[in-house]
Amino acid sequence: MSVLIDENTRVIVQGITGKTGSFHTEQMLKYGTKIVAGVTPNKGGTVVFDTIPVFDTVKEAKEATKANASIIFVPPKFAKDSILEAIDADLELVVVITEGIPALDMLEVKRYLHGKATRLIGPNCPGLITPGKCKIGILPASIYKKGHIGVVSRSGTLTYEVTNQLSILNIGQSSAIGIGGDSLRGTSFVDVLKLFNEDEDTYGIVMIGEIGGTGEEEAASWIKENCKKPIVSFIAGSTAPKGKRMGHAGAIISGGKGTASDKKQCLKDAGVKICETPDVIGEAMYELLKEKGLLEKCLVK
Amino acid sequence: MKIHEYQAKELFRKYGIPTDNGILVSEKGGDLEIPFDPPYVIKAQVHSGGRGKAGGVKLAKSINEAKEIVNNMIGSTLYTKQVPDGKKVNQVLITDASALTKQMYLALTVDAAREGIAVIASLEGGTEIEEVASSNPEKIYTEVIPYEIGLKTYHATYIAKKLEIKKENINTFVTMLKNMYKMFFELDCSLIEINPLVENDNGLIAIDAKVNFDDNALYRHPELLELRDTKEEDPKELLAMEHDLNFVTLNGNIGCLVNGAGLAMATMDIIKSYGGSPANFLDIGGSATVERVTAAFKILLMDENVEAIMVNIFGGIIKCDVVAEGIVEAAKAVELNVPLVVRLNGTNYELGKEIISKSGLNIIYASDMHDAVIKTVKASRGEL
Numbered sequence: 001m002s003v004l005i006d007e008n009t010r011v012i013v014q015g016i017t018g019k020t021g022s023f024h025t026e027q028m029l030k031y032g033t034k035i036v037a038g039v040t041p042n043k044g045g046t047v048v049f050d051t052i053p054v055f056d057t058v059k060e061a062k063e064a065t066k067a068n069a070s071i072i073f074v075p076p077k078f079a080k081d082s083i084l085e086a087i088d089a090d091l092e093l094v095v096v097i098t099e100g101i102p103a104l105d106m107l108e109v110k111r112y113l114h115g116k117a118t119r120l121i122g123p124n125c126p127g128l129i130t131p132g133k134c135k136i137g138i139l140p141a142s143i144y145k146k147g148h149i150g151v152v153s154r155s156g157t158l159t160y161e162v163t164n165q166l167s168i169l170n171i172g173q174s175s176a177i178g179i180g181g182d183s184l185r186g187t188s189f190v191d192v193l194k195l196f197n198e199d200e201d202t203y204g205i206v207m208i209g210e211i212g213g214t215g216e217e218e219a220a221s222w223i224k225e226n227c228k229k230p231i232v233s234f235i236a237g238s239t240a241p242k243g244k245r246m247g248h249a250g251a252i253i254s255g256g257k258g259t260a261s262d263k264k265q266c267l268k269d270a271g272v273k274i275c276e277t278p279d280v281i282g283e284a285m286y287e288l289l290k291e292k293g294l295l296e297k298c299l300v301k
Numbered sequence: 302m303k304i305h306e307y308q309a310k311e312l313f314r315k316y317g318i319p320t321d322n323g324i325l326v327s328e329k330g331g332d333l334e335i336p337f338d339p340p341y342v343i344k345a346q347v348h349s350g351g352r353g354k355a356g357g358v359k360l361a362k363s364i365n366e367a368k369e370i371v372n373n374m375i376g377s378t379l380y381t382k383q384v385p386d387g388k389k390v391n392q393v394l395i396t397d398a399s400a401l402t403k404q405m406y407l408a409l410t411v412d413a414a415r416e417g418i419a420v421i422a423s424l425e426g427g428t429e430i431e432e433v434a435s436s437n438p439e440k441i442y443t444e445v446i447p448y449e450i451g452l453k454t455y456h457a458t459y460i461a462k463k464l465e466i467k468k469e470n471i472n473t474f475v476t477m478l479k480n481m482y483k484m485f486f487e488l489d490c491s492l493i494e495i496n497p498l499v500e501n502d503n504g505l506i507a508i509d510a511k512v513n514f515d516d517n518a519l520y521r522h523p524e525l526l527e528l529r530d531t532k533e534e535d536p537k538e539l540l541a542m543e544h545d546l547n548f549v550t551l552n553g554n555i556g557c558l559v560n561g562a563g564l565a566m567a568t569m570d571i572i573k574s575y576g577g578s579p580a581n582f583l584d585i586g587g588s589a590t591v592e593r594v595t596a597a598f599k600i601l602l603m604d605e606n607v608e609a610i611m612v613n614i615f616g617g618i619i620k621c622d623v624v625a626e627g628i629v630e631a632a633k634a635v636e637l638n639v640p641l642v643v644r645l646n647g648t649n650y651e652l653g654k655e656i657i658s659k660s661g662l663n664i665i666y667a668s669d670m671h672d673a674v675i676k677t678v679k680a681s682r683g684e685l
Binding site (some may be wrong): 023024027076077100101103104105107108110111126138139140142143154156157158159160161164167170175181183184185210211213214216234236237238239240241242243244245246247248249250251253256260276277278279280 | 307328335383413416417418430431434435436439447448449456486491515516517518520521547549551559560561562564565567568569570571572573574575579582607616618619646647648670671674
């Protein structure tokens with residue numbers, strides 16, 4: 001078991017002929033992801049990586065290949081249309097890697113998403129991975145081990161850091177999902193926590209938040225009411241000054257809201273184990289699993 | 302991107318949002334000609350809120366008094382709550398000191414959680430809205446406008462009622478709010494704030510104006526880039542922007558060079574919790590070419606307070622050997638004169654380590670983040 005993706009997921013790459021899209025398509029193919037088609041307007045009819053057909057539109061690609069997911073690498077200028085196109089084609093999962101999409105564009109996308117069948121992940125995210133089965137994103141596959149901890153995060157490299165700490169301690173991962181650094185994003189912490197909570201193969205959860213927005217606070221209230229699985233969390237940005245955007249569009253403390261200390265307090269109140277520094281997250285999970293009698297089940301054999 | 306009050310007011314006039322007339326003065330000692338009668342308000346044009354409390358907004362009862370205030374204000378440094386390190390005042394705006402009888406707050410911003418544009422309004426204008434929000438949250442009215450339908454007359458009328466706008470001014474208010482909404486969309490704003498909005502015998506007037514734009518959407522508005530006042534921005538942050546680096550100046554003594562915004566923030570946090578003090582936030586992003594790493598080092602070293610540098614790279618897509626080459630090249634190019642601690646992990650980190658150790662440069666290698674921060678904090682104190 002795993003969440004959202006597995007060995008049967010059939011993936012379209014939107015922006016497959018671009019530099020980034022092409023590089024990561026190769027990486028995903030190496031991992032065993034079933035990339036069944038590419039989409040680049042005006043390049044329809046060509047073939048890349050020997051076997052992957054390129055189409056002009058997502059709908060054509062889906063009709064020809066029965067794809068059910070897509071990953072988007074197109075530049076910010078064209079990202080809105082690419083996302084709307086993927087939603088319109090009724091794909092089950094759409095992962096947006098693109099960074100720097102205007103807020104008003106994402107607002108339109110988010111409103112259009114209501115009532116649609118699509119689960120949107122991102123934008124400005126590293127994607128997701130189910131170790132040993134499927135990777136849709138840009139995450140470095142080598143650090144992941146198949147196992148039972150679900151990882152969810154707003155940041156890319158910080159997730160790699162944490163996953164690496166877990167893997168060194170021989171604690172594998174069921175799935176790892178980067179939800180992205182923008183404030184307007186398709187999938188929230190709560191959405192992913194729900195999936196992990198329902199997944200029989202996930203025994204514990206690591207949640208990496210950061211300053212800005214209210215996603216962590218909402219997660220805390222949901223956890224308090226619904227989640228019994230052990231959770232470890234770290235919130236980046238305790239030392240960030242007010243009113244300064246810390247790289248991610250969503251990582252800004254404005255109007256005195258979205259501070260790290262508020263978020264940590266909410267999560268603590270919900271029974272989540274908080275790490276004050278990012279170097280001890282793996283250890284904290286190890287200890288918590290031991291305490292709950294889950295460690296043996298979580299260690300990679 | 303932020304702009305000045307006088308620039309925001311020019312945009313207001315263009316969009317039919319009633320505001321006051323003022324004159325911009327950027328030199329002291331000149332002959333002051335003000336085409337309206339006293340009293341005047343003289344306002345420092347700096348990118349910061351809370352100017353009033355910091356002495357950046359002053360009242361003058363006569364032209365002579367205005368001259369004196371202008372001369373004192375231009376060239377001075379304003380220390381506001383929002384910018385405690387101070388902002389130099391290069392320009393001032395002189396406006397008519399209208400009767401400030403009824404001061405309101407009115408703003409538009411993106412509400413990500415509720416997926417719309419939020420209209421925020423309060424009768425408690427003139428002060429910092431954050432203070433009202435924490436002391437009297439019930440005095441702030443928020444109306445989220447659904448994206449699909451846009452701001453309708455009934456939204457604006459509802460807000461007008463909450464603000465107790467006089468009957469004869471309601472139509473003006475509705476038009477004004479609709480125009481603000483139009484401006485928000487047409488210019489990809491992230492904030493339009495009027496504080497205070499005044500209602501007096503002359504009707505409604507925006508006495509102050511604050512407009513911020515969505516950086517991600519500036520490519521759609523090349524004309525707005527001309528409004529950028531580079532004097533207002535930190536020279537290191539400007540240089541970083543040219544090289545596509547995410548950089549924020551802080552006031553510590555440890556320079557940080559990290560890939561990824563989350564890891565960069567976490568690096569600042571860990572430095573602080575181990576007793577050090579970060580000099581900056583720096584995310585070099587997804588591609589660490591020699592040019593970018595060199596530019597990043599140069600920017601870090603522009604800060605005279607920097608006494609040690611911590612490089613924290615988790616190579617995912619970025620390969621550590623490429624980063625290591627960049628670091629070695631950059632360290633040679635900039636004549637590094639402070640201790641440099643390097644932590645590389647992820648893709649090809651063994652190769653990266655080898656490149657660093659073979660370089661013959663005085664680079665301290667760290668095995669993980671924990672090791673790196675301990676070594677860096679010691680180095681910053683001259684203990685390593």
